[in-house]
Amino acid sequence: MKVLVPVKRVVDYNVKVRVKSDGTGVELSHVKMSMNPFDEIAVEEALRLKEAGIATEVVAVSIGPAQASETLRTALAMGADRGILVKTDATVEPLAVAKILKAVIAEEAPRLVILGKQAIDDDANQTGQMLAALLGWGQGTFASKVVIDGDAVLVTREIDGGAQTVRLALPAIVTTDLRLNEPRYASLPNIMKAKKKPIDEKSPDGYGVDVAPRLKVLTTAEPAGRKAGVKVGSVSELVAKLKDEAGVI
Amino acid sequence: MATLLLAEHDNKALNGVTAKALTAATALGAPVHVLVAGQDAKAVAEAAAALSGVDKVLLADDALYAHRLAEPLAALLVSLAGGYDAIVAPSTSMTKNVLPRVAALLDVMQVSDIIKVVSPDTFERPIYAGNAIQTVQSTDAKKVITVRTASFAATGAGGSAAVEAVGAQADPGVSSFVDESLAVSDRPELTAAKIIVSGGRAVGSKEKFGEVIEPLADVLGAAVGASRAAVDAGYAPNDWQVGQTGKVVAPELYVAIGISGAIQHLAGMKDSKVIVAINKDEEAPIFQVADYGLVGDLFAIVPELKSEIAKVKG
Ligand SMILES: Cc1cc2nc3c(=O)[nH]c(=O)nc-3n(C[C@H](O)[C@H](O)[C@H](O)COP(=O)(O)OP(=O)(O)OC[C@H]3O[C@@H](n4cnc5c(N)ncnc54)[C@H](O)[C@@H]3O)c2cc1C
Numbered sequence: 001m002k003v004l005v006p007v008k009r010v011v012d013y014n015v016k017v018r019v020k021s022d023g024t025g026v027e028l029s030h031v032k033m034s035m036n037p038f039d040e041i042a043v044e045e046a047l048r049l050k051e052a053g054i055a056t057e058v059v060a061v062s063i064g065p066a067q068a069s070e071t072l073r074t075a076l077a078m079g080a081d082r083g084i085l086v087k088t089d090a091t092v093e094p095l096a097v098a099k100i101l102k103a104v105i106a107e108e109a110p111r112l113v114i115l116g117k118q119a120i121d122d123d124a125n126q127t128g129q130m131l132a133a134l135l136g137w138g139q140g141t142f143a144s145k146v147v148i149d150g151d152a153v154l155v156t157r158e159i160d161g162g163a164q165t166v167r168l169a170l171p172a173i174v175t176t177d178l179r180l181n182e183p184r185y186a187s188l189p190n191i192m193k194a195k196k197k198p199i200d201e202k203s204p205d206g207y208g209v210d211v212a213p214r215l216k217v218l219t220t221a222e223p224a225g226r227k228a229g230v231k232v233g234s235v236s237e238l239v240a241k242l243k244d245e246a247g248v249i
Numbered sequence: 250m251a252t253l254l255l256a257e258h259d260n261k262a263l264n265g266v267t268a269k270a271l272t273a274a275t276a277l278g279a280p281v282h283v284l285v286a287g288q289d290a291k292a293v294a295e296a297a298a299a300l301s302g303v304d305k306v307l308l309a310d311d312a313l314y315a316h317r318l319a320e321p322l323a324a325l326l327v328s329l330a331g332g333y334d335a336i337v338a339p340s341t342s343m344t345k346n347v348l349p350r351v352a353a354l355l356d357v358m359q360v361s362d363i364i365k366v367v368s369p370d371t372f373e374r375p376i377y378a379g380n381a382i383q384t385v386q387s388t389d390a391k392k393v394i395t396v397r398t399a400s401f402a403a404t405g406a407g408g409s410a411a412v413e414a415v416g417a418q419a420d421p422g423v424s425s426f427v428d429e430s431l432a433v434s435d436r437p438e439l440t441a442a443k444i445i446v447s448g449g450r451a452v453g454s455k456e457k458f459g460e461v462i463e464p465l466a467d468v469l470g471a472a473v474g475a476s477r478a479a480v481d482a483g484y485a486p487n488d489w490q491v492g493q494t495g496k497v498v499a500p501e502l503y504v505a506i507g508i509s510g511a512i513q514h515l516a517g518m519k520d521s522k523v524i525v526a527i528n529k530d531e532e533a534p535i536f537q538v539a540d541y542g543l544v545g546d547l548f549a550i551v552p553e554l555k556s557e558i559a560k561v562k563g
């Protein structure tokens with residue numbers, strides 16, 4: 001069984017992004033970029049399936065600028081077998097990403113695709129569901145447990161109020177939640193080995209996918225700030241403030 | 250044409266986030282129809298019909314929708330979409346699962362988690378964990394929108410819409426329900442609570458959550474939240490997580506106990522009306538957003554706070 005893992009290059013989660021003063025977006029030059037944390041979890045899950053003898057090959061794919069190949073190298077260093085870079089400098093929305101991934105899947109024919117539940121830059125939380133829709137496959141989103149069971153996959157999902165388990169016919173789509181696993185760090189020898197693993201380069205045009213955005217970003221602004229309040233000296237002072245000043249208890 | 254609002258419920262009761270999303274749906278300017286998809290969910294449909302400004306309630310009552318799996322529910326929404334300019338839903342784990350599937354089937358780019366309706370095609374939404382607010386205009390003929398309910402006030406009662414039955418659509422047949430484990434709690438839900446008491450890594454154990462955090466929540470009639478670190482360590486269940494990748498809340502009062510204030514946590518609570526922080530490190534970033542900060546050991550402060558509040562509440 002082949003497993004496909006889409007990985008996205010995003011601003012590192014430790015970076016506090018700044019809005020550009022002219023309102024055209026956020027400052028992305030000279031900031032540290034990393035693999036979307038949920039995608040690391042997706043790569044890890046695919047590798048565990050391979051180590052368990054269930055997956056035969058793990059293929060990572062990224063859609064983005066030339067530098068997205070660094071993100072693919074990270075996936076390869078973790079243990080993925082090969083990479084596909086669909087190179088574009090354009091802004092690609094989740095719907096366009098899903099269309100490109102559908103075309104990649106038509107060529108690669110994986111039985112399972114594992115994505116992150118959301119990318120921490122746009123926080124759209126859409127791509128996996130859209131891809132499942134375009135393929136007519138079942139979707140196990142926000143997964144905290146994934147068990148392959150013959151021709152099906154059992155996915156335990158984090159939902160409001162608890163957990164839900166669904167059974168999906170393979171091929172299927174899974175998106176990862178935070179507690180599915182703890183991703184491994186790439187070891188130095190594996191980082192060296194990854195340099196020799198193949199990365200195929202493709203383009204959206206080559207797949208015949210129109211990536212023209214459907215959403216027009218008019219402005220990007222700083223959120224309304226919150227000013228720091230006061231430090232109180234004691235519990236009784238706090239209770240008095242909450243009661244008399246804030247009126248919330 | 251009209252706007253279709255997908256209701257959030259548990260087959261028995263309409264979830265309060267629906268009335269908040271209704272406020273956003275109404276702001277689009279067209280009549281609003283509410284879709285209740287469930288099993289034995291008549292009471293839910295009646296509750297939706299009683300909300301002010303609802304024009305009509307569609308009830309799809311069928312075993313196929315008992316657990317609102319994405320595949321059959323998306324098929325139902327797509328079958329209805331022809332009659333609507335916009336499909337709107339409160340942002341919940343259910344709608345986050347199903348709405349992008351609907352959007353892709355309609356070849357529409359969804360607008361996720363809107364916090365403001367600027368005009369019927371233009372919306373504000375947070376990106377980068379709320380560190381930037383984007384104003385986006387959708388060029389799609391049909392809009393598919395999820396609503397961050399913490400940003401909208403609930404629409405009140407006062408409606409008397411008709412409830413109309415709609416038939417089930419064929420099951421795409423790629424998914425089935427296996428089981429569900431839902432926490433039962435007498436406390437209010439995080440997304441509906443007026444007061445939230447949250448604990449972080451510093452609480453130290455599940456037992457301490459029960460001994461220190463939960464009693465304070467109970468005297469306040471509050472919901473209990475947690476940081477990701479506390480959830481990852483197993484001190485609190487997954488769905489208590491507040492933050493960028495957990496729940497986004499905006500209660501009247503948010504009490505952060507032993508939480509440092511990482512941007513991912515702030516993303517989930519910084520729109521709360523009043524924030525109280527209790528932390529032993531006076532430099533902790535949480536104090537930068539707190540209205541009232543108390544520096545000290547939570548294990549000494551929180552029990553004292555509980556008894557002081559109990560006294561005030563008489
Ligand atoms: C330099 C640059 C600037 C951009 N600026 C903007 C902007 O200002 N406004 C804007 O709206 N968009 C912008 N985008 C596009 C945006 O970052 C996303 O690619 C797109 O919107 C997908 O949204 P998401 O990642 O939130 O999707 P989600 O649905 O949250 O992503 C879920 C999962 O889908 C997969 N996935 C998503 N995208 C990719 C990808 N490209 N390659 C491989 N897997 C992927 C991953 O597994 C990910 O975890 C920009 C992109 C680039 C490269």
Ligand SMILES: Cc1cc2nc3c(=O)[nH]c(=O)nc-3n(C[C@H](O)[C@H](O)[C@H](O)COP(=O)(O)OP(=O)(O)OC[C@H]3O[C@@H](n4cnc5c(N)ncnc54)[C@H](O)[C@@H]3O)c2cc1C
Pocket residue numbers: 013037038120448449450451475476477478479490491492493494495496506507508509510511512513514517527528529530533545546547548
């Ligand atoms: C992709 C991604 C998504 C994430 N999403 C979320 C999210 O949704 N929500 C979230 O919360 N986090 C999220 N995080 C994690 C986030 O970055 C932080 O790691 C986390 O919020 C820290 O939790 P904490 O404040 O409980 O722990 P810590 O940062 O360890 O803080 C503990 C605090 O307790 C204080 N303390 C210690 N002992 C005492 C005592 N006796 N009395 C009083 N105070 C004490 C310390 O001074 C410290 O400030 C995410 C991270 C990533 C990478």
